[in-house]
Amino acid sequence: MSKTIRIGTRDSELALWQANTVKNKLNELGYATEIIAVKSTGDLILDKPLHELGITGVFTKTLDVAMLKGEIDIAVHSMKDVPTVLPQGIVQAAVLERGNHFDILVYKNNEEFLGHRDATIATGSLRRRAQWLNRYPTHSLVDLRGNVNSRMQKLNDSEWNGAIFAAAGLERIGIEPENTIGLTWMLPAPAQGTVMVVAMHDDEYVLDACSSLNHEPTEICTKLEREFLNKLEGGCTAPIGALAKINEEEITLQGVLLSVDGGKKLEAELTAPLGKHENLGIDCANSILSRGGKRVMSEMQKATLKNNADNATIFSTKKLTHDQQNRVNDKVIIDSEDFIKISPNRLSAAILKQEYQNVVITSQNAVDALLKNISADELQFKNIYCVGRKTKRLIEKSIGPVKHSERNAKKLATHLVDFIEGIKVTYFCSNIRRDELTDILTANNIQVNEQVIYDTKYVAQALDENIKAVLFCSPSAIASFLTVNEANKIAYCIGETTAKEARKTFKDVRVAKIPTVESLIDLVNEDAIG
Numbered sequence: 001m002s003k004t005i006r007i008g009t010r011d012s013e014l015a016l017w018q019a020n021t022v023k024n025k026l027n028e029l030g031y032a033t034e035i036i037a038v039k040s041t042g043d044l045i046l047d048k049p050l051h052e053l054g055i056t057g058v059f060t061k062t063l064d065v066a067m068l069k070g071e072i073d074i075a076v077h078s079m080k081d082v083p084t085v086l087p088q089g090i091v092q093a094a095v096l097e098r099g100n101h102f103d104i105l106v107y108k109n110n111e112e113f114l115g116h117r118d119a120t121i122a123t124g125s126l127r128r129r130a131q132w133l134n135r136y137p138t139h140s141l142v143d144l145r146g147n148v149n150s151r152m153q154k155l156n157d158s159e160w161n162g163a164i165f166a167a168a169g170l171e172r173i174g175i176e177p178e179n180t181i182g183l184t185w186m187l188p189a190p191a192q193g194t195v196m197v198v199a200m201h202d203d204e205y206v207l208d209a210c211s212s213l214n215h216e217p218t219e220i221c222t223k224l225e226r227e228f229l230n231k232l233e234g235g236c237t238a239p240i241g242a243l244a245k246i247n248e249e250e251i252t253l254q255g256v257l258l259s260v261d262g263g264k265k266l267e268a269e270l271t272a273p274l275g276k277h278e279n280l281g282i283d284c285a286n287s288i289l290s291r292g293g294k295r296v297m298s299e300m301q302k303a304t305l306k307n308n309a310d311n312a313t314i315f316s317t318k319k320l321t322h323d324q325q326n327r328v329n330d331k332v333i334i335d336s337e338d339f340i341k342i343s344p345n346r347l348s349a350a351i352l353k354q355e356y357q358n359v360v361i362t363s364q365n366a367v368d369a370l371l372k373n374i375s376a377d378e379l380q381f382k383n384i385y386c387v388g389r390k391t392k393r394l395i396e397k398s399i400g401p402v403k404h405s406e407r408n409a410k411k412l413a414t415h416l417v418d419f420i421e422g423i424k425v426t427y428f429c430s431n432i433r434r435d436e437l438t439d440i441l442t443a444n445n446i447q448v449n450e451q452v453i454y455d456t457k458y459v460a461q462a463l464d465e466n467i468k469a470v471l472f473c474s475p476s477a478i479a480s481f482l483t484v485n486e487a488n489k490i491a492y493c494i495g496e497t498t499a500k501e502a503r504k505t506f507k508d509v510r511v512a513k514i515p516t517v518e519s520l521i522d523l524v525n526e527d528a529i530g
Contacts, residue, residue: 085326268285316337356426460480463489
């Protein structure tokens with residue numbers, strides 16, 4: 001098969017230089033290519049520092065979406081801008097040989113200010129800011145955003161003493177001025193100076209083409225640096241630097257974590273033989289975490305969460321995972337917290353070890369609670385019926401095969417009325433639940449043996465007036481919400497069962513296409529774009 005490889009890139013001069021470098025290398029190998037340029041959120045939102053945007057990957061998300069939609073075949077990035085966890089389906093296809101990894105200071109007039117108490121330095125990087133303040137604590141730092149050319153122009157038009165840039169960026173587009181100082185003491189961002197190519201995991205043609213571009217020594221070093229970053233759970237929102245170097249048969253990794261104000265600085269440096277270096281990034285991060293790094297990261301994460309909460313307009317009543325937060329559109333800020341608390345109940349072994357012909361389970365919480373009481377090997381369930389695809393997957397992974405599943409309890413009850421073996425079911429449920437399933441089965445002369453395997457407790461918080469919409473993943477979450485809030489917001493619901501409960505009190509109810517948190521987030525994203 002032969003096709004034109006569509007190369008996605010940001011439309012800045014530096015990004016286009018990188019994309020054309022990849023294009024030329026592929027052309028030399030005989031592949032047909034074309035470049036497709038787009039603007040990223042990081043390019044469009046220039047009035048806030050990166051760390052105040054509250055998200056990672058602001059320079060890469062737009063291209064990720066284009067790739068997942070099939071609009072481009074590969075994306076070319078500055079590797080330091082790429083989140084350490086790639087979106088599902090997208091993989092690292094190649095890294096080019098690393099360029100200059102240092103930061104440089106571009107200064108105006110002269111460099112005497114370095115010995116003065118007062119000076120003004122510009123940078124949009126939290127890492128550069130923190131390291132500069134650690135070395136020059138009395139200097140003032142101002143934010144500087146935009147592409148390389150516009151940042152250089154802002155420096156020339158300002159009264160600042162200087163600004164910090166990545167040396168590779170200036171060199172690649174040929175605008176490095178004479179008045180520069182190499183900041184060899186400043187640890188770069190993980191993977192700085194490296195161009196990364198990503199592609200879809202199942203595009204064998206493209207992956208094979210890109211494999212010829214890969215520079216293995218750079219791949220080894222940047223992998224360690226990004227593992228260090230990932231372990232510290234940083235990104236654009238934490239001052240973290242790392243640099244790995246290969247020296248003959250050894251590899252050395254330096255890492256640093258600082259507080260935002262530069263007042264705290266934790267460093268580590270480890271060396272390992274090539275071939276036994278796989279854990280170097282994790283070990284280096286653990287060294288820092290064990291010496292006060294956990295507290296530094298915790299303080300920054302609390303500050304980030306507070307910033308998100310203060311600016312959020314949407315609230316999820318189920319705590320979102322890191323991957324789910326990354327799925328949120330850049331235009332949206334969602335705060336989240338669990339509004340219901342699950343407490344497993346203790347059931348006697350005599351009850352749980354019985355042989356049950358028909359068992360009904362309607363939530364993952366019930367599965368978890370069951371397995372906290374007894375091992376799966378001891379359960380004697382002949383026919384298991386459940387609600388939801390995730391519940392089904394969890395049951396089949398941890399207990400055994402599911403005879404039948406439906407999207408909601410009402411549909412499952414209707415199925416059981418027509419197809420159940422026998423006239424009795426055992427229903428492992430919560431103390432708080434909808435009565436539809438029990439009512440339908442009982443009305444059709446099917447005996448329901450309810451076993452309350454866990455308790456659901458309401459732990460809602462009162463939301464601020466700036467919250468305009470709320471995400472609900474269960475009827476119980478709605479009930480909890482209403483204990484301390486009014487139904488005067490948009491209700492985004494995970495499925496029809498939850499939506500039915502919401503319609504009793506909310507005027508504007510919107511339902512996810514698929515009953516998953518990810519689909520619910522996608523609906524919010526669509527509304528934000530629309």
